[in-house]
Amino acid sequence: MANIITITNQKGGVGKTTTCVNLAASLAATHKRVLMIDLDPQGNATMGSGIDKHQLACSVYELLTDQAGVADAIMTDTRCGYHLIGANGDLTAAEVELLQLPRREFRLKMALQPILDEYDYILIDNPPSLNLLTVNALSASAGVIIPMQCEYYALEGISALVGTINKINQRLNPALRIEGILRTMFDPRMSLTKDVSSHLIEYFGDRVYRTVIPRNVRLAEAPSHGLPALQYDKNSRGAQAYLALAGELIRRTERQQAAAAATEQETD
Template sequence: MTYIIAVANQKGGVGKTTTSINLAASLAATKRRVLLVDLDAQGNATMGVGVDKSAVKLTARDVLLEKAKPADVILHLPEIGISLMPANGDMTEAEIKLRDVAVGDFALKAALAEVADQFDYILLDCPPALSKLTVNALVAADGVLIPMQCEYYALEGLTALMDTIGKIKRVINPKLEVEGLLRTMFDPRNNLANDVSAQLLEHFKEKVYRTIIPRNVRLAEAPSHGLSVMAYDAQSSGAKAYLALAGEVLRRHDGGQLRLSA
């Protein structure tokens, strides 16, 4: 059974793309078939896995606007072990045009249904806004993974996202659940980070992943090489953290046997 996870937070710079890429690569390392869908016009997930966003002829835009079939857009990346539906600045056109389509909120859901049986996990890297593209992701998803920094404004932004998730669950996608909250770029020496982390655990309890993603130079460097941190430096603390996150995700869905590839 395919499980679709939207990686979403309307706040920028919280590690959505880093999480999308490295969770995808970590799941692939456990021999799961993984598709990463880039829904952001910035195309950072596309560039971060070594694909030149300016050179791709077809993107998620073409799929959403029914100009191309998903199978014609998806790229297979053996270096990282995942497949990718790329994005670039053309996604802005999809954002605008989907507003004028009666069933525009269901465009991604319909497209992914065509290829879902080819993958165990599909990760949706959402733009940093509660936009039409993010709504498409939430309508298509089974769960929402929310990366967040433990900082002053984190909880305020989280409230707006939770409200949106609740509305979509009630009106459009009753199966949608919060997959989990992921603490990213965490520095345990920071008192505020520890205070916010404690508040998250108090309010969301088991919805907060045990895994914490640390601040890590290798995580920051890997995208410039077009690699996941697993491929760039598998022994780094960032790589180990995302592999641990993959283990948590798997335990929630299929018993969690890692089955690491050689």
Template sequence: MGKIIAVANQKGGVGKTTTCVNLAASMAATKRKVLVIDLDPQGNATMGSGIDKYEVAHSAYDLLIDEMPLDRVIEKETSGGYDLVAANSDVTAAEVKLMELFSREMRLRNALKDYKDHYDYIFIDCPPSLNMLTINAMSAADSVLVPMQCEYYALEGLTALVDTISKLAAVVNADLKIEGILRTMYDPRNRLSSDVSDQLKKHFGEKVYRTIIPRNIRLAEAPSFGSPVMYYDKSSSGAKAYLALAGEMLRREEQHKEVSVESASVG
């Protein structure tokens, strides 16, 4: 069965879309079947996947509002080797329209229900705010991956996000949990980065990925070429970091399965 992961942080500029696109490309490179759903009206994940958001025939709007089947909405020819549900300014209208609809927070969950087994991983790029689009993502997801910079305000924002996830779990998705916390734009020369990183590990333990995404100019340049960094410059530290993250996630998944099998056999 596929796994649905919402990539979310209520704070903007933390590497959320960068993580979604590059992690998806890294997973696809390991021969996993991957889908990216762009729910951010800015359409950055769409453009970063080599798809012109102004030229797409269908977008997340059609999936959420018109209930168009997923296989009619997806873009197959992405630069990252994964399938994509595109976003553009139409998705802003979708947020408004959702407010008028019955069971509005479950639209994405219902849309993915019959397609979850078609993919190994489905990554949802959320808007940098808690709105109806983000709530749809959280309702559909198995877990939330939180990219964050190691700075003081980000730590405060993370506390608020964890609280939000707990509240949403109580209301729309009882199984929702934190997949992991990813340190992004990391500069080891910065004392504050090290201090915040230590606090993260202290409070969240194994939820904090060992992999750290460094500040990297190639990572910043790649979206303007409509490409994940591993296809823009595979030797860059950014490309290596996201491949390492994919490897770490896959190992965690295997360990979790082994523990589940052992628990079942003991029971």
């Protein structure tokens, strides 16, 4: 059964798409079966995977609006090691159309049901806003990874996002949890970075990933080549950081699965 994880933050420019693309590639490099879903009308995760968003025969838009099944929307021939459901500007129309459809908050969850056993991880990239697309992602997911920079305004933003996640948990998806907080564009030389990082660990404890993503030129360059950093320059600090993050995520997943299995045995 796939572990579905939404990567989101209502604040833009914090590394959501970079994290989604590079974590997907890193998980695939460890021989995990990975599907990445681009749920942002900008289609940056699609382009960053080497797929021309303007040439999509079938995108997440068709999937959400019942014009295609999930098998038709999945691209398996990417050069990044993971499968992809792409997005482009058509997705903007989906926000309006979804308002008229039944179970509008659960369209993505329902669409993914047939392929849950085919993947170990499904990662969802989101727009930098809380709209019906993001609600669909949160309703379909078990966990949320929140990428954030260690700066003052990020602390305010994460408080609002945690509130949103709690509301989704209470009203739409009781299984939803914060999988982890990821510190991105990390510069340990800055005192503010260290201060904010300490506040995060104090508040969120072990939900803050030990892995930090540094500022790295190779990470910034890779999308223009349509590649994750791992394929662009596997020895770069950015690529190695996302490999470490993948390892940390896998270990957490295994612990959670073991705990769930133990609880089930006790119940039986």
